[in-house]
Amino acid sequence: MRTAPHPIDADAGIRQIEDAEGYIASICFKTGPPAPVGVEVEHIAHTPEHPAAPLDTAALATTLAGHAPPTIAPDGPHLPLRHGGRLDIAPGGQIRLVARPQATLARLHTTVNTELGQLTEMVTRGGLRLSGAGIDPHRSARRVLSSRRYQAMAASFARRSSDGRTMMCATAGLRPEIAAGPADGLADRWAAVHELGPTLLAVFANSPVHAGRDTGWASTRMRTWYGIDPGRAGTVADGADPARAWARYALRAPLLCVRRPTGSWAVRPGVTFADWITGALPGRPTYDDLDYHLGTLFPLVRPRGHLQIRYLDTQPGGDWFAPVAVLAALLADRSTIDTARDLCAPAAGRWLEAARYGLTDAVVARTAPAVLDLALRVLERDGLPGGLHDEVASTVDHRFRQAWPHLHP
Template structure:
């Protein structure tokens, strides 16, 4: 494969496809795990009132991200970095960890630190994948977000605006695996998706109303252009599948001098290479374009699993533990694929009906049982394993309420 520098001009789609194929799956023995935790943010005494960027900047202090004017953001004590989304959602992106136990220690500490910082400023973290209190309003003003809004305006539906301003997700990041494993692991994270999406759905309510979806967050994603948010087609070669998807996806924006990053509607990256815009794209432009694609699983060298709603408190450990357990061994992954088979591909039914959909419920129960029997493979302390089991059992059977004590 030819190595291209970031400023190399792309004049052939074949060169762009080769670059994407070369960076999307970094193979090797799976060892590391990471998470990205996202929350909506609210005034403690008036959760439906709008926050201002200055409210978040003051509360976050030295951890405030660059988008709020801090030129040198300081990581959280456990190594996580803080970012901010257009509607004021706060996100922790963890450093990769060599075990789930180490990740839980680092990220739970960072989460508690963040929660305390925000609480001192009168701000609380949301507990759902969709803002249940207020209308979707953008509070951050950047060229990227302006271009996103224009693109969503052209689509003529509210879904894009809801996604960027009102949703919060949990992303679990797993190694792709060895050259012999990565195709199976790539297929498996998709096949498990509908059942796990339904099992951990938290976003039925929006603006005080029932959306009619177990995951109103995923309903917003499904209302957007599937060329950017749909599942990557599953062919014989995941590398080629992702490259085709990326080049056929419409541009969300093009970085340039000034504040106008908008592009004509419908122009794909392949069109750009073929002369649709004034200047040709570079490899750096292609890498940025990849960051604007949001399928339910995105290959970023590792597997970025994007289909999970944000979880209340520290309950993110439950879906993370289920995934890590089921991918801890090739035999377990094969068994998980068998368990997930009744619901595989049933993305919309899982997001809309959740565990009320019989095939999805059956797959979720079987996956939960399989993961529960091998939680010791995660390396989590016994007490945390028991917490995970309790959370999963409550989700399966609808008993009780989220654990308010988990953030004490």
């Protein structure tokens, strides 16, 4: 596979599949010391008196004032939050806080909690409340934003099931963003973040109720992922060359849409980006088109220079910090990664069982305590301030108490 540098001209046409593969491989992992850590935190907003009522995006734009994003306030100033984070709005009105990466977990804790407090204050003044659940507990999926991208996305998802619409419009995720780390350890780091997934998904599952109904799933948000085309939302193969695997996954993924100056962005079913390169659609795709396509893929771990982990439910209040800190700790260094992979091996691949049963799955129940204990020991070793270490330990302990109350009187 040829390695293509980032093109000077983003509008240059892509002539060969190998050129696209090389380009993706050159940008997907920014390797180096694994210091910065970031997070995206989504929340679903309701009116407390009428939580099942549809969200009014005009009222939401007024509520968020100068911080409202272009999707609901195209003429607004789109101001950052107190520490440089920004707000986005998902198709169903979910509010996403995209925090700036920080050099330490302690600094991330401070900045994100400050900005979450700022967001909570704004929505409370506007007569809204953040639910803190991974799926809308009161409303069924309803799209409140309209754009040609979202129209094409809705049409594409609807061909398969209603799960894509639910994912778009009714789910809220917590997305830690962890550095890719040193180049010589990338394959192990990539494998570890997937193998740890079922255990951490189960520990932090937080979406059992959707639209007023107990679904029988610990993570109904993750259940929706199983109804989405795995070519867009499944796991990426691991192995010795994650960049190559991601490039192939991305080029074989079906196009969600094709941007056009006028008219619909919809594209006929089954056409992949590789097909577009070889002439399946009019015109030649550009590197800018390829960048856009990469942003329409939703695997459980997405490389964006860093590793964006997408398999966790959002958490209530300040509980977001525990899963982020745990993941960062388990990926802290090569020795820890090796130990973590050994400990989580029995549960690796048990995505469905973890989403359905959470910590009551027998295999995860045997695996999770040792994995979490390792994370807590690494956090203490690496100098996480005592109060923050206790906060993480308390959150984890609370999850075990919820799952196994008979063991924790």
